[in-house]
Amino acid sequence: MTTSLEVVSLEPTPDQYRFSFGGGEPLITVAPGTVVELTTEDCYGGKVRGVDDLPSRVCDFPYLNPVSGPIAVEGAEPGDTLAVHLVDIAPARDWAVSSTFPHFGALTTTHSTAMLHEPLEELVWLYEVDRERGTCLFRPRRGGPEVELPLDPMHGTIGVAPAAGEVFASITPGAHGGNMDTPEMRAGTTVHFGVNVPGAMLALGDGHCRQGEGEVCGTAVESAMRTVVVVDLVKGGGPVWPRLETDEFLMSTGSVRPLEDAYRVSQHDLVTWAAQLTGWDPLDALQLVSQAGLAPAGNVVDTNYTMVAKLAKRYVPGAVAHDGVHERLRATASAYLQQR
């Protein structure tokens, strides 16, 4: 590859972290095609460092889930497509944490599924992260076997500024992206966002060494990350909900409540997207997705729930999504990784 890569760095200072999507000035502005090397802090702001650091004591509510950004992208206008390719996501420390959290999680009384129970006990788990071996070690707090889990790093939170001047807490997922908490947000994936404001205003954070589908206790194996992304722009064609693309899969997301509506949104988008890519009638696309689609949960704990609708590209013959930007960004990523 002979073209030179634009590579910029973003390492927010503690006071530069943001806790919402929308509003505020960009930390940096980049041209489409730029590689951004950035750091993110964990969802606890790095304040939970051992099993005695209960989040409800050491964290500063509501300043949770810091994101790095916003990154303004030159030329991005409402209606455009912002494509963000995740090149690399590397845990920044040799430990990571997870916890229960009062009034948060799928199997506990919460502020919206309000019950008369006392909250579940707040507990912290500390994971040893072995970046060489690619593992993180689960140590039960109250006995029983330890389990070594493979690293599968991802970002829980990535998004752009919402439409209509809204500002959402970074823990909220929605049409703007945000805290979707899907394990599909790993290196190798391109995310397509519809742009709502000039510059798009990309931000990301909430790195996970790994996460189960649904994130049932409310948190993953939370870790600060060293992450590399390439951002690019396709004029027009902005999707209503974030879409993910890998070499193998097309994915639509829906982040609303109840969970069946998140399923509906994601499947509706995948069906109409597949129809548009192939020329199928929407009912034909519905039929194909019914037989070949996957539907893993993203999160079932946040202020909106996220479902992912997933279709192998080999079942969408000849499809070129969003002007082929994923393939271009894969090439950029390869060039970057070779020269790094």
Place this chain on the structure above:
Amino acid sequence: MTTSLEVVSLEPTPDQYRFSFGGGEPLITVAPGTVVELTTEDCYGGKVRGVDDLPSRVCDFPYLNPVSGPIAVEGAEPGDTLAVHLVDIAPARDWAVSSTFPHFGALTTTHSTAMLHEPLEELVWLYEVDRERGTCLFRPRRGGPEVELPLDPMHGTIGVAPAAGEVFASITPGAHGGNMDTPEMRAGTTVHFGVNVPGAMLALGDGHCRQGEGEVCGTAVESAMRTVVVVDLVKGGGPVWPRLETDEFLMSTGSVRPLEDAYRVSQHDLVTWAAQLTGWDPLDALQLVSQAGLAPAGNVVDTNYTMVAKLAKRYVPGAVAHDGVHERLRATASAYLQQR
């Protein structure tokens, strides 16, 4: 293998099909350990044989989704665990069908998500099934590319008689099993049911050549099947909700509405099951499942929605589920397949 296998056959005549779980006399009674070779009809009762056979015209409501059975299992008592291992599921014809259906599906007005729209158009798709090559061919009705899909045969409906004398239509999934419509119900899987009535009263049907997660249009690639199961009994230990087990995975199911409650039920069962198998505290099991669990949708179209909670056995060290019956049934299946 020197022990002789008990093998019985169940080929219901058209008037012997049942359309509910619960009530009625068993078609056959078998001893634990018996291999049952059986046939099932498709969810349309075999009446939809071409694209002009609209289900609403050719089917005889509410007599949809016939099941083969019930099969009484000797010695099964309320509280026991009925283990059913799916040995083989083979499409019985060289074609299969799917359709939309007025007031059925996730992206249409239904009898419970009632709207003022006219129902989506009723359309039938006929698939060519090539059992040699292991494929079924999707032909769009209104142009665009055809797609060859791999066969991945499964049963949408399998269950036992409900508790407390209830009788549920065979299209309803619940704690008794029934129409869970999860692609995980394929050959190689053992299902564990809690027994509610003497004899357990197993029945199954609704074979699918393959199915997407969620079954978004409401039907899969529907096919009559030649199926082989082994049934076995573990005294006591009957799970509240059906559990699935393969060589690799433990799975819990939940079939209720809304979809987040199906998620909760399935995750709650998986967490408490993992805790019981390992000696972990429930909060430790919750933590492990949060990081290592999978959560695919079963169906989001039936009278109850189904979520599956799935955990790799390698993350549950030393666990032996339901007295190890899955391993025993795998051995029986191997013996059967070798001598067949």
Place this chain on the structure above:
Amino acid sequence: MTTSLEVVSLEPTPDQYRFSFGGGEPLITVAPGTVVELTTEDCYGGKVRGVDDLPSRVCDFPYLNPVSGPIAVEGAEPGDTLAVHLVDIAPARDWAVSSTFPHFGALTTTHSTAMLHEPLEELVWLYEVDRERGTCLFRPRRGGPEVELPLDPMHGTIGVAPAAGEVFASITPGAHGGNMDTPEMRAGTTVHFGVNVPGAMLALGDGHCRQGEGEVCGTAVESAMRTVVVVDLVKGGGPVWPRLETDEFLMSTGSVRPLEDAYRVSQHDLVTWAAQLTGWDPLDALQLVSQAGLAPAGNVVDTNYTMVAKLAKRYVPGAVAHDGVHERLRATASAYLQQR
């Protein structure tokens, strides 16, 4: 009034109570127009008689919520409308009970909204019923003011046999009626059911001295009742979901999950019913209901949730519902009450 009234009596013996809708032989068969004087037991089967009688100890699961019936109605055929007018509902004892119940209620972990909490504490409240003054007395178990509440007797459970051979536990509400738990089911109301099986097979029970909307703790002021109903038949026109009618209101019900679907079902039925009664276009009926309709919760605790959609008759000019059977039954009720 000169016509003689047919009056029959139904006082089930303890072993005659049923715990489901559907299946079984009728206890009595009556002609349309018959007045039935009947007794019902409370939802605990009369076994909770003081604050130390914890339901989970004294009741015999799953034999809860007994109903009196079924009452077969001569000439009732599938598709017909069974009209049941509640003439009188009188508490049978000078006490009534309520309780929390492990895994039951809207503000507690349940079998379907499954959480890792211990269930809420099981507590019983004993109410003094003063039939003369028309009150029942709430005595807090742990201090604080007592409150005298007006009697407003109603039946939580009333329904017919479901369609398609299904049998539902009496605690389940649905299209067949059942445990709708709406305070609107008081004397003066006519319920219209669609008939699913010959004879319709009416049954009722679960009397409440009074009940809040939603029945948030899971139980009302539960009481055995002496109840008088008149049953009548309108050939054809059977509604899909139970409808209620008083001198002032038309009401539709929906009993499904999630609660917004129960709302949708009930509003959809009210809108299409109002359109049919007036000749309005469905969109015009939708508009009128949007401005003039009421939407109280029935229950948000049972296996299905119930919403009621309610429209004052004065906003539906000239409407005659279900052939005017409510007015006829009001006349019958008056005649009966005068001669009693």
Place this chain on the structure above:
Amino acid sequence: MTTSLEVVSLEPTPDQYRFSFGGGEPLITVAPGTVVELTTEDCYGGKVRGVDDLPSRVCDFPYLNPVSGPIAVEGAEPGDTLAVHLVDIAPARDWAVSSTFPHFGALTTTHSTAMLHEPLEELVWLYEVDRERGTCLFRPRRGGPEVELPLDPMHGTIGVAPAAGEVFASITPGAHGGNMDTPEMRAGTTVHFGVNVPGAMLALGDGHCRQGEGEVCGTAVESAMRTVVVVDLVKGGGPVWPRLETDEFLMSTGSVRPLEDAYRVSQHDLVTWAAQLTGWDPLDALQLVSQAGLAPAGNVVDTNYTMVAKLAKRYVPGAVAHDGVHERLRATASAYLQQR
């Protein structure tokens, strides 16, 4: 009454209307106890003036649902209680409008309950408002009887700035209030909000000549209003969710999805509020609310759904809510109305 009333006026110019809660500078700042006479525009920004003015054509998305404000209240600090008493709500014109709206409403495909149907037809209804007689006239668009409905003016939207720097579109209801769309928001009601930011930042709009519970088509009888409120402050005690109070009732609200969670939030707040006011144990308060509470739907169409939990004050002996501010504001309102 001898104390002089502080009365200020707020008549926003067209460019002063806001379309969100949170952010921005106050239009006016008032002292606690001030009477504010204000005007509000209808949800269409006054642009729909006849049946041919389809909202999707004449309105300027997303600039819908303008609110008047924010009004900063001197001394209001996070954690305080802002009490707003609705003194008078008077339709400003002799006409009002309602409409269906593509992808909005409870009985139609929406952006979150996404289906493959075409949206319901967009239709406008024009109501004649007769302020003398206190009526508005429903004219069906496609024949059938006209209906005169009583005026029952209310505000669909009233709220304060959200916590944590969030900014929500004015069509969203939540813990900050906003577009709750409950008919209970009529003259005579005091609303208690928890204050999230200095000054509280009250805004209101979306006047309705009347509205059904649930607002099933998505809009009410929409009208510009001349409204009078008194605002007051109670230090501390800010409720998590907006509470309403009248001479007769205490009311809690919950605005989330699904609808059962809105029910849970509102009932949970009412139960714990009643416990706090009386000294009852929470389980005793739960019991009382179960028997005496009401649960009408607010809206089942907006981005969050709203349920209201309602308890007659006569069942909460001796209770004085939020320092008795409702009674004080009633007195202020009387004084104002006498001198007007």
